[in-house]
Structure formats: structure tokens, C-alpha cells
Amino acid sequence: MATTAQRSVFARYRNIIFAVILFIVADALVIGINFYGTFKANESAVSINLSGRQRMLSQRTTKVLLFVMYYQANNDEAGIERTLKELDLVVNLFDTTLKGFRDGDTVTGGDGKKVFLTQVDTDLSRKIVDDAYIIWNPYLDRLRPLLGNNRNFTQAHLEAAVSYARDKNLDVLRLMNDLTSDLEMVANNRANTLRWVLVFGFFVALGNFIYTVVFSMRNLIASDTELAAAREETVEILSTVREGLFLLDKERKVGSQFSSSLPQILRREINPGADFMAILQGIVEQKVFAAADDYIELLLGDRVKEALVTSLNPLTNVRISVQSQGGSVQENYLSFAFNRVLEQGKISHLLVTVQDVTEQVVLAQQLEQSKNQAKKEVEALLQLLNNDFGTLQQFISNVGLALAKINEELSLAQDAERNKDRQHTINTILRVVHGVKGEAAALGVDTLEAYAHQCELDMIAMREGGEEITGKHMVRISVLLEGFYERYSSLADIVEHFGRGFSGQDGAVANPVSAAGAAPQTNPIVDQITSLAQRIAKDQNKQVEVSCLLENLQTLPPKVASDLQGISIQLVRNALVHGIETPAERAARQKPETGVVCVWCEYLGNRNYDFIVRDDGRGIVVDRLRESLVNSGHLSREDAARLSDQEIAGRIFRPGISTAEIANRDAGHGIGLDIVLEKVNSINGRLLVKSRPDRFTEFHIHFSVAA
Amino acid sequence: MKLLIVDDSMIIRNRIARVLEDPRMSHIRVVGMAPNGVDAIELFKMHKPKLVTMDITMPEMDGVECTEQMVRLNPDCNILVVSALSDKATALKALIKGARGFIYKPFSDEQLINAFVELTNS
Amino acid sequence: MSNVTEKDIRSFVDAVSGYFYQISEEQAEINAAFLVEGEISATTFDLTGYITLSGNFSGRVYFSAPRVMVTRLLLIMGEADRSEERLLDAVGEIANTIAGNARKHFGENMEISVPVTAATEHDWLQSVVSPRSYVILVKWKQYKASVVVDIQRTR
Numbered sequence: 001m002a003t004t005a006q007r008s009v010f011a012r013y014r015n016i017i018f019a020v021i022l023f024i025v026a027d028a029l030v031i032g033i034n035f036y037g038t039f040k041a042n043e044s045a046v047s048i049n050l051s052g053r054q055r056m057l058s059q060r061t062t063k064v065l066l067f068v069m070y071y072q073a074n075n076d077e078a079g080i081e082r083t084l085k086e087l088d089l090v091v092n093l094f095d096t097t098l099k100g101f102r103d104g105d106t107v108t109g110g111d112g113k114k115v116f117l118t119q120v121d122t123d124l125s126r127k128i129v130d131d132a133y134i135i136w137n138p139y140l141d142r143l144r145p146l147l148g149n150n151r152n153f154t155q156a157h158l159e160a161a162v163s164y165a166r167d168k169n170l171d172v173l174r175l176m177n178d179l180t181s182d183l184e185m186v187a188n189n190r191a192n193t194l195r196w197v198l199v200f201g202f203f204v205a206l207g208n209f210i211y212t213v214v215f216s217m218r219n220l221i222a223s224d225t226e227l228a229a230a231r232e233e234t235v236e237i238l239s240t241v242r243e244g245l246f247l248l249d250k251e252r253k254v255g256s257q258f259s260s261s262l263p264q265i266l267r268r269e270i271n272p273g274a275d276f277m278a279i280l281q282g283i284v285e286q287k288v289f290a291a292a293d294d295y296i297e298l299l300l301g302d303r304v305k306e307a308l309v310t311s312l313n314p315l316t317n318v319r320i321s322v323q324s325q326g327g328s329v330q331e332n333y334l335s336f337a338f339n340r341v342l343e344q345g346k347i348s349h350l351l352v353t354v355q356d357v358t359e360q361v362v363l364a365q366q367l368e369q370s371k372n373q374a375k376k377e378v379e380a381l382l383q384l385l386n387n388d389f390g391t392l393q394q395f396i397s398n399v400g401l402a403l404a405k406i407n408e409e410l411s412l413a414q415d416a417e418r419n420k421d422r423q424h425t426i427n428t429i430l431r432v433v434h435g436v437k438g439e440a441a442a443l444g445v446d447t448l449e450a451y452a453h454q455c456e457l458d459m460i461a462m463r464e465g466g467e468e469i470t471g472k473h474m475v476r477i478s479v480l481l482e483g484f485y486e487r488y489s490s491l492a493d494i495v496e497h498f499g500r501g502f503s504g505q506d507g508a509v510a511n512p513v514s515a516a517g518a519a520p521q522t523n524p525i526v527d528q529i530t531s532l533a534q535r536i537a538k539d540q541n542k543q544v545e546v547s548c549l550l551e552n553l554q555t556l557p558p559k560v561a562s563d564l565q566g567i568s569i570q571l572v573r574n575a576l577v578h579g580i581e582t583p584a585e586r587a588a589r590q591k592p593e594t595g596v597v598c599v600w601c602e603y604l605g606n607r608n609y610d611f612i613v614r615d616d617g618r619g620i621v622v623d624r625l626r627e628s629l630v631n632s633g634h635l636s637r638e639d640a641a642r643l644s645d646q647e648i649a650g651r652i653f654r655p656g657i658s659t660a661e662i663a664n665r666d667a668g669h670g671i672g673l674d675i676v677l678e679k680v681n682s683i684n685g686r687l688l689v690k691s692r693p694d695r696f697t698e699f700h701i702h703f704s705v706a707a
Numbered sequence: 708m709k710l711l712i713v714d715d716s717m718i719i720r721n722r723i724a725r726v727l728e729d730p731r732m733s734h735i736r737v738v739g740m741a742p743n744g745v746d747a748i749e750l751f752k753m754h755k756p757k758l759v760t761m762d763i764t765m766p767e768m769d770g771v772e773c774t775e776q777m778v779r780l781n782p783d784c785n786i787l788v789v790s791a792l793s794d795k796a797t798a799l800k801a802l803i804k805g806a807r808g809f810i811y812k813p814f815s816d817e818q819l820i821n822a823f824v825e826l827t828n829s
Numbered sequence: 830m831s832n833v834t835e836k837d838i839r840s841f842v843d844a845v846s847g848y849f850y851q852i853s854e855e856q857a858e859i860n861a862a863f864l865v866e867g868e869i870s871a872t873t874f875d876l877t878g879y880i881t882l883s884g885n886f887s888g889r890v891y892f893s894a895p896r897v898m899v900t901r902l903l904l905i906m907g908e909a910d911r912s913e914e915r916l917l918d919a920v921g922e923i924a925n926t927i928a929g930n931a932r933k934h935f936g937e938n939m940e941i942s943v944p945v946t947a948a949t950e951h952d953w954l955q956s957v958v959s960p961r962s963y964v965i966l967v968k969w970k971q972y973k974a975s976v977v978v979d980i981q982r983t984r
Contacts, residue, residue, distance in 0.1 A: 287796070291795070291796050294799040294802075294803055295799060298802050303807060304807050304808060305808045308787065308826065309808060311809060311811060312795060312798055312809050407864050410862060410863035410864075411861060411863040413860075413861045470859065471859025471861060471862065471967075471968075474859065474863075475835055475838055475839065475842070476835050477862070478862035478863055478864060479834065479963075481863075482833070482864060485864070485866065485961055
């Protein structure tokens with residue numbers, strides 16, 4: 001495209017350039033000829049003038065000689081003297097002029113000034129001059145005694161000269177006449193030639209002029225009109241396009257014409273000639289800027305193929321941050337497109353198009369997010385498939401109940417009168433959420449586990465925020481609960497969907513609780529506890545072996561079994577985070593690097609059971625707990641000193657107590673043991689905690705089951 | 708027109724060679740395939756190909772350095788960088804060193820053919 | 830009820846709080862918030878006004894209060910007429926302030942209807958609104974009223 005435009009520009013000017021050159025050459029030629037001709041005509045005029053004077057001088061010589069003779073006869077001395085002087089002058093003039101005609105020489109002109117007389121150059125005039133000399137030489141010999149200051153002549157000399165003069169007078173006159181005519185003829189010929197040259201030159205110029213007017217001008221006017229139209233169009237386009245458009249030159253400066261929307265899109269004032277790279281540097285990240293610099297350099301160079309590099313443009317959907325007037329940083333997304341502009345086949349500029357693509361990018365991000373969400377759901381589904389179906393149904397039902405419980409707590413809070421009551425609401429809800437988190441983690445339902453963790457963090461922030469808990473916090477919790485419900489219901493849908501597929505095939509799989517009496521088989525709760533323990537151990541860089549003996553659990557009523565399951569999840573989590581040490585720490589204490597956690601349920605007869613969770617970790621270090629209680633403000637230093645070790649240890653079951661150094665999703669928020677306590681209460685159990693520093697911690701729950 | 712294929716993946720090398728069996732690409736003849744930059748330079752000196760497809764991340768010598776050396780050996784050679792999305796900044800470096808164009812991996816047959824058409828008409 | 834944020838909910842509730850403050854210089858404060866789900870204790874009142882939203886969100890926002898509370902409100906306003914009609918007018922007015930705040934909060938892209946009012950039965954809440962709608966209880970003096978947010982993001 002650009003190259004054809006270049007060609008047409010050249011074609012447009014080629015004709016007129018030729019016309020102009022032709023005109024100058026023709027003119028120079030005519031002027032040259034004219035100048036030469038004028039010069040020659042000047043010469044001719046001198047020659048003609050002087051040859052006419054020769055004619056006069058020849059007659060004058062004769063006349064003066066006759067006067068000398070007359071004064072001689074009358075003895076008029078003064079007359080003789082005057083006329084001889086004149087003779088001197090006339091003869092000398094004639095002689096030098098004739099010599100000028102023969103050889104070319106400077107002579108005295110008609111006005112007494114020196115002029116250059118050119119040699120005669122036609123055959124005829126040369127012959128005339130030669131003939132003249134044949135007569136003039138003897139004539140001069142005879143005249144010589146009468147010439148000069150110390151002349152000395154006799155009557156005989158005088159008479160000889162006079163008689164020669166009388167004899168040859170007409171011949172000399174005739175010769176000089178002929179010379180004049182010949183010179184006049186030459187001059188006429190020259191003048192004629194010059195006239196013709198001028199006429200010819202005039203016609204050449206006229207032709208040239210007509211050509212220029214008729215052909216070139218027509219083309220020129222046509223293309224000028226086009227150009228004007230195009231320019232108008234450009235201005236029009238530039239002021240109406242919504243994209244930012246501008247030309248970037250090789251020095252990377254913004255061209256003089258750019259679309260009016262450009263400053264708005266770039267969110268800054270743009271002046272023609274502004275340094276584009278400086279503008280860019282101010283709005284994009286350094287890495288993007290460096291890549292953009294490379295990219296622009298490539299396009300301005302002629303090595304790469306434009307079409308084969310556009311995919312590398314680093315300035316597509318690029319995030320820019322601009323300081324707004326308020327001082328806040330605004331984020332937008334822009335796309336810059338660069339196109340080469342060619343002039344005579346060479347890259348002269350880049351045409352840059354800038355678009356604000358914030359809306360598109362945000363939409364794309366949202367799409368990506370929902371895609372990710374869908375992907376996560378599929379992952380969750382795959383995770384779920386690892387579990388026994390009956391366990392899943394149980395889990396779904398547990399979560400449903402837990403969420404209903406949270407909602408109930410929220411609605412009951414309407415009667416809360418004081419801050420403390422709402423604190424209580426939050427703590428209750430936190431316990432429920434923590435329970436859900438534990439079960440979700442045990443089943444590997446990451447989405448729910450992560451969300452539950454997020455909810456926990458939010459609520460802990462409310463609790464610890466130091467602010468009074470008000471209805472506003474309740475609104476926030478209800479929104480969290482809604483999110484929970486949303487995740488829960490999509491999960492429940494999936495499980496229900498699968499349930500339909502399962503129940504048709506194998507009843508035993510669908511309900512493991514009913515299969516409890518059958519031969520020993522892998523216990524889903526054991527799998528849960530083991531995998532949870534291993535996952536936490538991995539997160540904490542610890543090694544653990546889990547030993548479970550839980551067959552008895554399956555003979556218990558579902559509600560009790562479910563509570564014990566919840567208890568074991570919290571206690572195993574606790575054991576891994578607080579009890580079991582890192583391998584290095586264990587080695588330093590002469591313990592095996594791999595820790596051991598045991599969970600078992602023992603039937604004592606008479607409907608009595610023991611449920612025990614024990615780890616061989618560092619034990620409950622009462623001093624450390626005491627310190628932690630003081631530091632977290634749960635106890636005053638005086639109270640801490642006053643309370644017995646047992647009393648301090650008992651505090652671990654209160655909400656908000658934790659000794660984990662770093663809070664993460666597994667521990668550190670001080671929720672967990674209060675859940676255990678709640679569940680122990682709900683099965684009417686009795687809880688004992690035994691511990692020896694550096695040896696073990698054991699949670700011992702004694703309970704009985706009604707008939 | 709002679710072509711040298713440089714890529715550490717055999718699958719990609721064969722893929723490029725197969726695309727060139729298209730009748731529109733009959734003027735291009737594969738004279739060599741190299742799995743790394745060092746072999747590529749040897750083959751480049753041996754066959755003096757006009758066209759090269761160049762991977763970026765390769766063992767021994769990467770595509771950027773390989774491009775630089777080839778352009779030094781023959782400034783008229785046409786190098787097409789064939790690279791993955793994540794190599795964007797590095798691909799730009801190869802272009803700065805004198806490659807003529809770039810296409811993403813993975814590519815469709817049409818994309819590769821179009822790239823060769825663009826590369827060979829000057 | 831997806832994608833409704835705390836801010837969205839607060840924009841409705843603040844309208845109510847503001848209204849009561851304007852009349853009585855006593856704020857109506859949020860007392861509790863929960864979802865319409867499962868067995869929730871009776872929180873239904875006998876005078877209800879609602880507005881209908883369409884646009885980026887669609888659905889309804891209800892304001893529901895006990896007769897005695899609205900009567901007290903009219904009393905403070907110095908309104909002699911305390912007929913059923915006048916009580917419903919007052920509820921409609923509050924629903925209207927919710928609409929005004931919603932317009933400010935959601936901007937141009939929302940269409941908001943004029944309030945509709947009705948005397949409501951005891952169990953209207955569970956039978957009328959979608960599951961998991963938000964119920965926000967506000968307390969003014971010793972009375973409680975509710976703002977029920979039953980809207981969904983449509984795009």
C-alpha cells in the first residue's frame with residue numbers, strides 16, 4: 001500500500017520535473033546564443049563604422065593633398081602647415097585602421113576612444129583588404145616625405161603624391177565601399193540567424209509551457225485535490241475515533257497529529273513531539289517497559305517481518321496504574337498496536353493505536369475466575385470420589401446441620417442484649433465452622449476446608465478486633481454463611497447426583513454403618529484420620545505414624561460415632577501441631593524421628609467405653625501455656641502465678657487459647673479443644689487429660705451408651 | 708529453498724517437517740534437524756540454509772545465542788523463532804539478535820505455513 | 830442469593846436506620862442478621878412494604894414492621910390519623926427511602942419500582958421469599974422490624 005503511494009507521488013512530479021529541466025536548458029541555450037549574437041553584432045557595428053570611415057579618410061587624403069598644393073602655389077606658409085598636420089592625422093588613421101582590418105588590432109574609434117577591430121573573416125573582404133594594400137603601399141611611399149615633424153619634401157615629391165592620389169582615388173574609394181557592403185552583409189546574416197534562433201527558442205518555450213499546463217498541471221491539480229480530501233479525512237478520522245491514534249517517529253517521539261481521545265486514554269496531557277518512551281515508563285511495569293523497548297526497536301528496524309512479531313507485542317492488555325487527582329492509584333488496561341508506515345519502501349514511522357480494554361480484561365478475568373471455580377468443583381468432585389459414599393452422605397448431612405446451627409445461632413442473637421452475648425454467638429459459630437473445617441479436611445474437600453478457614457479468620461478478626469460486636473458484625477457473618485451455603489449446596493447436589501448412581505448398584509457400599517457387623521474391613525474413619533494426620537505432618541515437616549483401633553466405633557449409635565469422629569479429628573490435629581516435634585527436635589531428645597499417634601476405642605463392658613487419643617510428643621508444657629495465657633491477655637500475671645498446674649492445663653479447653661507459634665489452617669486460632677469439650681458434653685462423657693513433658697499427651701474420654 | 712529445523716523436541720521437529728509436505732511448501736526442502744544449538748551451528752555451516760526454525764530453550768546452546776551466531780555467519784538467513792508462550796521476553800531477545808519472525812508453540816499447520824509464506828516473500 | 834455483598838445489604842438497612850433517626854433522633858440499630866433457612870424463630874410482622882429491583886440485580890427488598898411500632902412512629906410524627914391506610918403509607922414511605930438509597934448505591938443500571946404495601950399474615954416470610962434470603966432485624970426503641978433482602982445478581 002505505502003509503496004504504491006510513493007510511486008504515484010514520484011510519477012506525479014516526474015512530468016513537471018522534466019518540463020522544468022527542459023525549460024531551463026532551452027532558455028540557457030537561447031540566452032547563450034543571443035549573448036554571442038549580440039557580442040558579434042557589436043563587433044560588426046565597429047567594423048562597419050570604421051570601414052565607412054576608411055571611405056571618408058581616402059577622400060580626405062586626396063582633398064588635403066590638393067589643399068597643400070594650393071597653399072604651396074600661394075605661398076601660404078600657415079595654410080601649408082595646417083593642412084600637412086591634417087594629412088599626418090588622416091594618413092595615420094587610415095593606415096592603422098587598414099592594418100586592423102588585416103590583422104585585428106586596437107584602433108582609435110570614431111569618438112576618439114580605443115576600440116578593438118576584429119580581423120575580417122570572409123574571403124571577399126580579405127581579398128578587398130589585400131587589394132587595398134596593393135594600392136596603399138605605393139601610395140604611402142609617395143606620401144612619406146610629406147609626413148612627420150622633420151619632413152623635408154620638394155615640389156616633385158608633392159606632385160608625385162598628388163598625381164598618385166588622383167590616379168588611385170576612385171579605386172581606393174571603391175574598395176572601401178565594397179568592404180563596407182561585405183561587412184554589412186555578414187552582420188545582416190548574423191542578425192537573421194539570431195532572429196531564427198530566438199523564434200525557435202520562443203516556440204520551444206511555448207511548447208513546453210503548453211505541455212506543462214495541459215498535462216502536468218492537470219495531473220497535479222487532480223492529485224492535489226485528492227491530497228486535500230485525504231488530509232481532511234485524516235483530521236476528521238483523528239478527531240472522531242475513540243481509539244488513541246498517533247505516529248511514532250524513529251526517535252520515538254509522538255507525531256504532531258494524534259486523535260483527540262489519546263490524552264484521555266493515556267490519562268495525561270500529550271504534546272506533539274513528546275517522548276513516548278518516557279510516557280510509557282511512567283505507566284507500565286519496568287519489565288513490560290523493557291520488553292516494549294525491544295519490540296519497538298524491532299519494528300523500527302527492517303529485519304523482522306511485521307506480521308510475524310505481532311504476537312510478541314508486550315503492550316497488549318497491559319496493566320497501567322495512574323495516580324488520580326484524589327491521590328489514589330487507578331488501574332486500567334490498555335492495548336497498544338504498532339503498524340509500520342513506509343515511505344519509499346523504508347520504515348519512517350510506526351502508527352500506534354491505543355485502546356482502553358479495561359472492560360474486556362475485567363470480563364475475561366471474571367470468566368477465568370468462574371472457569372477456575374468450575375475446575376475447583378470438578379477437583380472437589382474427584383476428591384470426593386476417593387471417599388466412601390456413605391461417609392460422604394454423612395459429611396453432607398453433618399455440614400447441612402452445622403450450617404443450620406449457625407443460622408439458628410444468628411437468629412437467636414436477636415435477643416442478645418450485650419456485647420458478651422454476641423461474643424458468645426461468635427464463639428459458638430466458630431466452633432461449628434471449625435468442626436466443618438476438620439471434617440472437610442479429613443475428606444479432602446479442599447473448597448469447603450478453605451472457605452471454612454476463611455470464615456474462621458474473618459470471625460476471629462471480629463472477635464479480636466477490640467471493637468464491640470454489633471448487629472453489623474452479624475450482617476457480615478450472615479453473608480459468610482450464605483457463601484457457605486452456596487458451596488455446600490453445589491457439593492450436596494453432586495453427592496446427591498452420585499447417590500442416585502450408587503444406590504441402584506450396591507446397598508452395602510451406600511451405607512457402611514449397616515455393614516458394621518460384617519467381617520472386618522477397612523474403616524473409612526481410620527482412612528480419614530490417617531490421611532489427615534499425614535497431610536498435616538507434611539505441612540509441618542514432621543513424621544508421624546498413626547495407629548487406630550476403632551472397630552468398636554461402628555457398633556455405637558450414629559450420633560455418638562459422629563461426635564467421636566469429630567473429637568478424634570480435632571485431637572489428632574492438635575497432636576500433630578502441638579504434640580509431635582520435628583524430627584530434629586525428637587532426635588535431640590533421643591526419641592525416634594517418627595512420632596506416633598494412637599486413637600482407639602475400647603469397650604469396657606456394661607455399655608461403657610473409653611475413647612483415647614495419645615501422642616508421644618512434647619506433652620503439655622504448663623509453663624509455656626502459662627506464659628502464653630499471660631501474653632495473650634487471658635490471664636493476669638498474678639492469677640497465672642496463683643493457679644495450679646492443673647488449673648492452667650484446664651484452660652486449654654477455653655476458646656481463644658493456643659500455643660502454636662504461627663497460625664495456619666491447622667492450628668493456632670485457639671479453636672478445637674473447645675469443640676472437643678462441647679462434643680464430650682453432648683455424649684455425656686467425662687474427659688481426662690494426662691501428660692508428661694517430653695513424653696506424651698493423652699486425652700481420655702469415658703462414656704456410656706444408653707440401652 | 709533449504710531449511711534447517713532446530714528444536715530439542717523430536718515431536719516438534721517431525722511436526723514441522725510434516726507440515727512442509729504441503730504442496731504450497733514444495734519450494735522448501737528440509738536439509739537438517741538439530742536438537743540443540745551446537746549441532747545447529749554445525750549443520751548451518753554445512754548446508755548454508757536460507758531458512759531456519761529456532762526453538763528458544765534448548766540444551767548446550769540456547770536459541771538466542773544460536774540465532775546470534777547464525778546471523779553473524781550469514782546475515783541474509785531467515786530465522787523463524789518457534790517458541791512457547793512463557794518465553795515471550797526471551798523470544799524478543801532472539802529477534803533483536805536478528806531473527807525475522809516468531810510463532811507460538813503449539814501452532815496449527817496453517818499458522819506455520821502462513822509464517823513461511825510471509826518469511827519467504829520479500 | 831448469590832453475589833450480594835455486605836455493602837449491598839447495608840445500603841438497604843442504612844436507609845431504614847436513617848429514616849428512624851430523622852423522625853425520632855433515635856437510630857434503628859441492627860440487632861441480628863440471618864438467612865431464611867431451616868427453623869428460624871418467628872420474625873414476621875404485620876405491615877409490609879416492598880420494592881422490586883431489576884437490572885444488575887433482580888428481586889425484592891421488603892420492610893416489615895409490627896403495627897404497634899408504626900403507630901408509635903406516627904405518634905412521634907404528630908400524625909393524628911392512625912388508620913390502617915395511614916399505617917401502610919408510613920411503611921411505604923420507609924420502603925421508598927430504601928429505594929432511594931438503592932438507586933444511589935447501585936447507580937443508573939438498576940430499575941427500581943415504586944413501593945407496594947400490604948398487611949401481611951403471620952407466615953408470609955417463608956412462603957413468599959426465596960430460601961436463603963437475608964433477614965436483618967433492626968431495633969428501634971423496644972420494637973423490632975425486619976429488612977428482608979431477596980435479590981440475585983443477574984449479570
